[in-house]
Amino acid sequence: MKRIDGRKSDELRPIRAEVGVIPNANGSALFALGNTIAVAAVYGPRLMHPKHLQESDRAFLRTIYSLIPFSTKERNRPGPSRRSIEICKVTREALEPAVILEEYPKTAIDVFIDIVQADAGTRTAGINAASMALADAGIPMRDLVAAVASGKIENEYVIDLAGKEEEVTACDMPVAYMPNRKLVTLMQMDGDISVKDAKKILDLSIKGCMKIYEKQKEALKKKWMVRI
Amino acid sequence: MTDFLKKERSFVVPGEEIVKSIQYLPGKNCFREGDSIYAKRLGIVSISGRVVSVIPLNIPYMPKVGDMVIARVSDIQFNGWILDINSPYTAFLPLSGVREYIDLTKTDISKIYNVNDFIYTKISLVSQSDVVYASMQDVKCKKLRGGRIFKINPAKIPRLIGKQGSMINLIKRKTDCRILIGQNGVIWISGDRIDDVIKAINLIEKEPYAEGLTDRISELLDEVKK
Numbered sequence: 001m002k003r004i005d006g007r008k009s010d011e012l013r014p015i016r017a018e019v020g021v022i023p024n025a026n027g028s029a030l031f032a033l034g035n036t037i038a039v040a041a042v043y044g045p046r047l048m049h050p051k052h053l054q055e056s057d058r059a060f061l062r063t064i065y066s067l068i069p070f071s072t073k074e075r076n077r078p079g080p081s082r083r084s085i086e087i088c089k090v091t092r093e094a095l096e097p098a099v100i101l102e103e104y105p106k107t108a109i110d111v112f113i114d115i116v117q118a119d120a121g122t123r124t125a126g127i128n129a130a131s132m133a134l135a136d137a138g139i140p141m142r143d144l145v146a147a148v149a150s151g152k153i154e155n156e157y158v159i160d161l162a163g164k165e166e167e168v169t170a171c172d173m174p175v176a177y178m179p180n181r182k183l184v185t186l187m188q189m190d191g192d193i194s195v196k197d198a199k200k201i202l203d204l205s206i207k208g209c210m211k212i213y214e215k216q217k218e219a220l221k222k223k224w225m226v227r228i
Numbered sequence: 229m230t231d232f233l234k235k236e237r238s239f240v241v242p243g244e245e246i247v248k249s250i251q252y253l254p255g256k257n258c259f260r261e262g263d264s265i266y267a268k269r270l271g272i273v274s275i276s277g278r279v280v281s282v283i284p285l286n287i288p289y290m291p292k293v294g295d296m297v298i299a300r301v302s303d304i305q306f307n308g309w310i311l312d313i314n315s316p317y318t319a320f321l322p323l324s325g326v327r328e329y330i331d332l333t334k335t336d337i338s339k340i341y342n343v344n345d346f347i348y349t350k351i352s353l354v355s356q357s358d359v360v361y362a363s364m365q366d367v368k369c370k371k372l373r374g375g376r377i378f379k380i381n382p383a384k385i386p387r388l389i390g391k392q393g394s395m396i397n398l399i400k401r402k403t404d405c406r407i408l409i410g411q412n413g414v415i416w417i418s419g420d421r422i423d424d425v426i427k428a429i430n431l432i433e434k435e436p437y438a439e440g441l442t443d444r445i446s447e448l449l450d451e452v453k454k
Contacts, residue, residue: 027286045288045316056357098243100259100268104288106358107316135242138286138383140257140268143243180243180266220241220270224285 001156004164005034012148012160012208017128017219019136027137029219031129033148034162035119040129042137045107054108058101063092063111065126071118087123094127094147094176094186100140109139119163121149124174127186132216136223144216145185146209147176150201152193157200159208173198175205179213236275240267246280255281289315289382289412291360295351296368298377298410301341306332309341311349314379314412317358321349325363346372346416348408372408375418378426380433382413387436388429395442399428402449424449 001009013034022028025041032038048054065087067076080088091113099109111133113126124147131145150159151169161169171191177184184206189198234246248264257269258281267273271282291297291313299311299319308322323330326340341347348370352363363369380388389396389409400407405419417425428445435441 026288047316047318104316135270136286138269138284138288141242142259142266142268144241178243180245217241221239224270225239 001154003153003158003162005162009156009158010204010207012211013162015212015215017132017215019132019219019223025133025137027133027135027139029129029132029136031125031132031216033121033125033128033160035117036121036125037116038113038122038125038129039116040111040113040126040133042130042133042139043110043112044137045104045109045139048106048108054106057105059099059104059106060108061092061096061099061101061111062108063088063095063113063130065091065113065115065123067115067118067122071115087126090186090188091123091127091130095130095134095145097183097185098131098141098143098145098178098181099134100142103140109134120161120166121174123147124149124176127176128212128216132220135220143178143181143183144213145176145178146212146216147174147186148205148208148212149174150205150208151191152197152201157197157204159204171197171201173201173205175202175209177206177209179210232273232275234267234273236273238273239271240273240282241270242267246273246282252278252280255279257282257284284383286381287383289313291315291317291319291351291354291412293351293354295411296366297349297351297362297412298372298408298414298416299347299349299362299412301343301345301347304338304341304343309337311347311362313351313360313362314382314410314414315360317360319349319351319360319362321347321362321364325352325361325365327364341371346377348372348410348416372416375406375416376422376426378415378417378429380413380415380429382411384433384436385409385411385413388415388432390442395432395445398442398446399425399449402446 016032018030021030022041027042030039069076111130115122127147151161151172171193173189176186232247244267246265254260254265267282269284271284297313299313301309302312303310311319313319349362350366353361403421408416
């Protein structure tokens with residue numbers, strides 16, 4: 001089967017990864033998968049406000065995900081929505097196992113993720129950008145996190161669904177993965193599918209995550225190696 | 229002899245495996261899990277004896293006792309000042325940390341250091357629970373008047389200072405500027421050629437380990453002089 005954009009079933013969209021796109025932030029990154037573009041900025045660790053949310057033994061990871069108004073065809077009303085609040089939560093839970101929060105007790109690490117252009121797979125692009133930005137900020141981590149969404153179209157398992165494909169797929173499964181630790185930190189699923197299919201899709205996603213991980217490493221190296 | 233997966237002075241990102249052996253010990257910015265040692269931060273691998281560590285390329289400043297830092301007064305309390313030291317934690321400068329005796333019934337302590345004043349101060353205590361105390365009880369400590377404040381990556385401060393201050397003394401000598409460097413990455417510059425100093429510091433921050441950097445800095449400063 002040929003896909004709408006002519007890709008093979010296990011082929012990712014073209015990846016663009018850059019680190020240090022926002023000089024004001026402690027760490028920042030841009031991650032684009034085809035037409036989906038995510039920018040992440042990390043501030044901190046810094047003093048936690050409001051103080052009652054401060055934790056005495058570890059840092060608090062705050063992730064804020066938002067689609068910027070012109071990222072979609074219909075103008076997206078700014079501000080938190082039901083959807084973006086959910087994505088903030090799953091993004092935080094996807095990154096938390098990777099970040100060593102115990103190193104900076106009582107502080108907050110702010111991760112701001114903005115989707116500049118949305119064309120399916122925004123949460124996974126956001127997680128990819130955020131994990132690069134955290135590493136760039138010099139925050140201690142157990143591993144980087146790579147993420148990709150996969151699905152099933154006409155009895156074929158396909159990786160990295162583009163906007164048009166997302167409408168026809170039987171299921172959409174975003175997966176975040178820690179490549180060295182071999183841990184899945186995010187797995188969600190929309191649609192109806194058998195357990196066997198779900199396993200296949202998970203395996204496919206993990207392979208895709210490994211490819212993304214290589215790109216993330218490359219981008220981090222590109223920013224910091226010129227300075228040695 | 230065990231094989232290193234990453235050689236000395238190679239670049240690592242967090243989570244990369246450096247060596248798989250229990251013969252080695254994890255040093256700074258590394259951790260052990262199972263048999264292997266992994267990098268915790270983005271940096272350069274450094275191996276000395278049996279200790280494997282990572283030299284970070286970017287790191288938030290963590291206060292250490294005895295560090296000289298440049299701090300901004302961010303708040304005043306009845307018994308001292310809260311200082312912003314460009315770190316995850318704020319420092320506290322108690323009244324007892326100031327050299328002169330202060331009678332609280334007669335003095336308004338904002339006359340000594342006001343909010344948004346910059347001071348060159350010493351870290352006197354860092355407690356287990358990350359409460360940081362500063363002190364002005366050192367001859368080098370002072371309030372900074374005039375000049376310009378400038379921030380760089382704290383991980384690059386040792387390179388900016390150089391061996392026994394060689395790099396910073398070169399800049400001082402060539403430009404006749406007064407420069408104070410805080411270990412927290414904040415720099416204070418005062419003099420006629422502030423812009424030239426900033427140019428030189430930016431070059432050092434950008435290419436800290438380039439070969440012949442001292443000569444290039446020297447050339448740069450001579451060039452703009454003409």
